[in-house]
Amino acid sequence: DALLGCHRSYRSRPTHGIGKFKYLLPKEVPKKRKEKVQMKEISAGTEYQYGDINIQMTSYDLCLVEHFAQYVHRLCNRLSIQVTESYAMPTKTNEVLYLEERGSKMQLDAVLTTHQRVVQIRGLSSTFAPILLEVIQSSQPEGVHLLMKQHTEADFKSRLKSRPELEELLAEMS
């Protein structure tokens, strides 16, 4: 019972608010939610460096794609290439309908899920880039599509969800 008894100072008592400390800490500015994308640099010359590069891996098999993405990430860590982000795109589900036209028309369904993982890299020197590409290509597992491309704003926007109500209101306003 001694544990349960809580001595909370009531509001009229002089000891009200005795345990407060947050007013002593420095004030934190609340962070803005949306991040600005434009982080790209290409320095031309003998040390030609690529800006942000996306390595996109797509496949139907989830475990394979995840393990391959992990392998690529670790490889870049070992080769001291800066990996800015490593994320997954939402999975797409495809229904395969099968129209058999012998006798009775039957529709056999198959449900395929397509998974995509993206590893974003920065600061790749152009002398090293083809070697990296070759290493990744030679260790590509079966059934995995590989795509290396430069990061654009459209790629960033594709990760965000569109808000139809906001767009409607904006259209009404302007």
Add this chain to the structure above:
Amino acid sequence: SAAAPRPWRLFGAMCLLRLPRISQPLEKEEEEMVALMEQIELEKSLYSDHEMRKLEEEEQLKRKMESSYDEDEAHGKTVIMAQDLEEKWEQKFLRFKAAPRITDADKSNNRTSLNRKLDSNLMLLVKQKIGNQELWLLPQVEWQPGETLRSTAERAMATFLGDHIQAKVLGNAPYGIYKYKFPRAIRTENNVGAKVFFFKAFLQSSDLSQAELKADCLWVTKKELGDYLKSEYLKKVNRFLLD
């Protein structure tokens, strides 16, 4: 003012790789690892919709055998049972026949065809005349002043395989260099020796029917390179080949 003529002649050579089409067979440890991982994943995973349906139907069948409860439930059921679906899929799978991994060209060891050794990289070797010797080399062509070394290598590829080759050259930087001095008889002040710069390219399409073969060419793997190339040349070439 013109720079003093250098004593080295420059060549650009192209190493054209045909990428493997199939994965290589796994080693013993890799196979054991794969089996272990599959078992772990199977035990960790949850039942899918199909398997749940199958289990429910099995239970219902069992209950039907014992007593005739589920007459009402059976009416709402679909005609196709999960077990039938599985059997249908099994039959379809058995009917599917995969393409053979070892092709005809492998059996006959025909080194001029591209269908050989589908699980490893194949490189192009061409017979060229250097000095008064006929040697097997990677296709090379002399560098003309005013063009980049990469375009020299592309020209080398075009002279031996024709113009319509879909190959992707990797980068502007050479992968390796081989330099040799001419024998004393031919050596002059301006012509001490030659330097060959190697570039790499990936063959995109495997259709070479449009290619005009100007000289004998072979497609060889890294291990078979030793049969054709000279030892010094081979050493430098092996430095930049991944396998």
